[in-house]
Amino acid sequence: MNLLAQVSMVPTSVLAGVLILSPVAFGLVVYAVRTKWSRKGMVSAAGWGLTLAALCLFTKVALTHTTQAFTPDLAGRLTWDIVIILLDVVLLVWFFVIGAWLRNAPIMLLAAAQAVIVGAIETGLVAPKHHAEALYVDWVTIIMVMIVSVIGSIVAVYGLPYMKEHEKHAGIPEEASRRPRFFLTVLIFLGAMNGLVLANSLLWLFFFWEVTTLCSYLLIGHDGTPDARRNAYRALWMNMVGGVAFALGMLVLAAAVGTLDLQEIVGRQVQAPQQPMVLLGLGFLVIAGFTKSAQMPFHSWLLGAMVAPTPVSALLHSSTMVKAGVYLVARLAPAFHDTRISSVIAVAGGFTFVCAALLAIGQSNAKKVLAYSTISNLGLIIACAGLNTPLAMAAAVMLIIFHAISKALLFMAAGVVEHAIWSRDIEDMQGLVSRMPLTTVVMIIGILSMLLPPFGVLIAKVAAIEASVVMPLALFLLVIGSTLTVVFWVKFAGRLMMADPVVVFPHVEHLHSMYFVPLLLLAAGAVVFSLLVVPLLTELVIPAVAQYYAFMPVRTEDILAEGNVLGVPWPFLFGALALAVLLPVLYSRLTRRRCTGAYLCGEQDSQATVTAFRCAGEVTSAVSVRGYYYEQYAGEDLHTGWMTAASTLLLMLMLAGGWIVR
């Protein structure tokens, strides 16, 4: 108790400093001291530091029940605001140099455009400068900080053995190792994400936003192959388009509202809603969110990003980068509550949800399936933000939490598999359960946690569907999307599980402890947090949502109402399902059952070690089975064109939304 009291005494600005700056400091040490032990030590230390700081922040807010906006001090007249401006300049110059180095006019233009717009805001050219509190802490911030710090750290630790194997496979000698640079970028990335979710001044948010763009560019291009470079370039220009949209949004808001204080913008908009200019500004910010969250039509950069080493994918897809986009849209949601653009956002999110799920069905590349699933789920989160009701927002927050856990788990497991079989093709993973039972079980847990009750993602998905009843079109999209989701996951899991009949349990593979522990932690997290779904909701998510909609009463009992998804006795369901799994296990322990081969119409070759037909002339023909991918219906080439056109149209509608009469 004493310790807790002491924790709550730590100033929030110190904690924020640790969350944002400590990973950068540890990263610089990794970069400077190029030994194995410095890498292992510093990455782990950064992980523990972030986790502890996030827990302290959580404890502090839980004990003191305060949300606060504040600006940390630096020294005398030199304020952090000035530091951020200087760093902004450095960053934009860096982007410009990258453009020049790539001899690429669009990148240079995008960097210049951002510089001009931000310069116009900073010099007070558009509107007189108005003080904005730099940082803000509430429950949503804390949830995001926990996700970034804990899951991000787990992924970073997993990266240690992974990158070693990765470079060994690529034939890079230890002296020329690029791992110091890699881990420096990863750690800066985590710090920038924490800064992004803590920021309250849009200028601060913009700076951290651009840092994540730079980090993702560096990480996607890490391998330096032509493929990696091409995809890194695509991620860069798409996210810089988002950056320009962000800057434009700031410009419009600075002119129309007169402040760049996020809380104030949200608060004022609520008092006097629906001025078209303000909505246009918000629309630009939402477009920025769409680029970062890889929503259609900007989804291709995230698909390209999978050329990067797996820890990068795990990071981009779960706790960082893409979550920044949905975070921004969700953060702004109360500001466009009950407006036309909110509905358009819901439809646009739902549209991405359906399209990405459909395209996932047609993919046989495991990482691509995972990537489409991420895009799809982010669409669902955006749709929830667009629906903009307390229940929908609770669903969005839950999805952010559970998707981060499950997707990090899936990517990390896929990475382990990739390093064992050196392939990403689902067909090559056929029967993985008999070769790598442990990893497969982890992967199956990950897959099932994405689509079945009583896991958190599904509970959130049901809540989202229930919340969408107010809007028929969104409802339609969500129902279709969830059905399509089931198809690609079940097909995927089915491939992994297919095996020749076995008498003895297959040999369990050995995993590096830095693979095993992160996987175990996340798999346990997916299960335990789902078990705790009701307390998680009442203690964490609903308070967060209530702070969100300060202008309308949000009562726990409304969200937990009977007949609602959250009113179902989940522990009882969990118990019954656990029993259904345990009893057969116990039963097969107690009885000796016969192990039979697969049924092959009586032409089974019982001598063969694999499932095989007995053919004419005493010839044995092994059974070979392939998965179905329905390319003629779900192929990328078939759909990408019209999907891009339709989603672009939706974005335009969103920008014009403020002027369309209700």
Add this chain to the structure above:
Amino acid sequence: MNEYSIGALGVLVAPILGGLLFGIDRRLTARLQARIGPPLLQPFYDVLKLLGKAPSACNNFQVIAASLYLVTTVLGLLMLLLGQDLLVLLFVVGLGTVMLILGAFSVKSPYSQLGAQREVLQMLAYEPLLVFMVVGIYLHTHSFSVSRLLELDKPLLWSMPLFLLTQTMVLGIKLHKSPFDISGSHHAHQELVRGVYTEFSGPTLALIELARFYEVVLILGFNWLLWHTVWWAGALLALGSYLAVILLDNVTARLTWSWLVVFAWVWGAGLAAANLAMRYVGLARIQ
């Protein structure tokens, strides 16, 4: 009688009812095919015989899958009887179906694999129809719970007539009846090996058969909800669509999976959406 004794009674009575319905199906189908057919209680004899067989399976997961299929179906029925959230009910039952599919996928047998792939497509076909029906109920009661629906004093059928058609379609798909029986059929004239069920045998298959007894009652329970005010009217409605499905089964043949998905999404989802649209417009006019 409190709701828990209703639940307990339902769990005991449902398999008897379901087994009898299957018995009626087999008699009726036999008569339509100019055969005499098995005794009415044959489905029960089948389950008892399967339970008595020596346990055998290709892997342990199959047994877990079958057990989960049974338990989730019973849970689904229980949730219906206890007046719980219908949408959650659908996903809990969906868990069982996913497990059945994964159980079939877990064996390297061409027949079982094919059946599993097709069962996924069946899910794709019927799942939206069920969700739309639940949404239709919400639009009347502003709640997803069954208990609120039962407080309604007018039958749903008056304002949701098209859902009787979609529910009949769902019933046909779930019971593997022609022309919707792509993943496994009862009839030897169009299916030599039992599709998704191929690799389940002995007591494991008995669990699945038992689950199917519960399942048919559960789906017919959804039909009953369309006319809950007069209990026998709802029962007649359910029985009517059951008989319609049997008749359809005997006058049509299996079609392709692409036909099924397109048919269910164009006609099934189309009718459901049309009916929902009517309701939305009606509600908007009242406001």
